[in-house]
Amino acid sequence: MRRKFGQSLRLGIAPDGLALLRVGGWPTASAVVLAVQPVEAGAPDALENGLRALLSAAAEDGLRRWPLTVVLADDLVRLWQVAPPQGASRPGDLQAACALRFQSLFGAMPANWRISADWSARAPFLAAAAPEALLALLEALAREHGFYLVEVAPQFVAAMNATRRQRRPGAWFGLVHGDVLSLAAYDGAALAAVRTAVIPPGADREWLEAHVAREALRVGVGRPERLQLSGPAPRGWASSAGRLKFACTLLEDEDPAPGWPLHAVLARTGAKA
Known part of the structure; x- marks a missing residue:
């Protein structure tokens, strides 16, 4: 398949399924679902076998040498907030604080995880860790099938990066995916915590207001404006x-992909098309 200017591939990976999209293009960008593949969640080697089959088929369809961005479902990764230690002056100080915070939250040192973060010695920052084995597999499959692996990002991070210019100082940021709401809670301009909750059926604005108020109390910060x-x-x-408790802005005016499978929506997170 001949690649038009600005086009690329996006791969969504969740424990129970995969989706591959073609996005971008000029002069009008678009997003097209190329493949959706279910995976037996938790089964040994199921995710690896699914990825091998999906990327092999994509290569055979003429997609070799296409840029590939991967979006990981948040339940495959770890997200947490790190407060830099006082007097931190070296990258090693921040990395050590990040690893200790990981151990405190998740009960083990991150030996089998690859960490990335918005490293800062002046303010709390967001850190993310993905399984080393999964990242190594993606790198190996990309080399084997001739894809240019551009980026691997958790869904929440992909959504935050894509909407960075739209966000207001001090506002909380949230991502809705399926029946899950993830929130980045801020104390002024400083990130205070990342919280995730299941959205109950029929959740209305009153539920949202009560949920945000509870999360603010749990984190120990004021309710956002x-x-x-x-x-x-x-x-x-x-x-x-x-509605006076806080303003709520939906960054997408409408569902950009009505009727799409959930894994395709995952893959599309952060895409401009």
């Missing part, structure tokens, strides 16, 4: 007359 949400959030969550 504004919440900015990415993903297909319920329309009723947006700010309306009489």
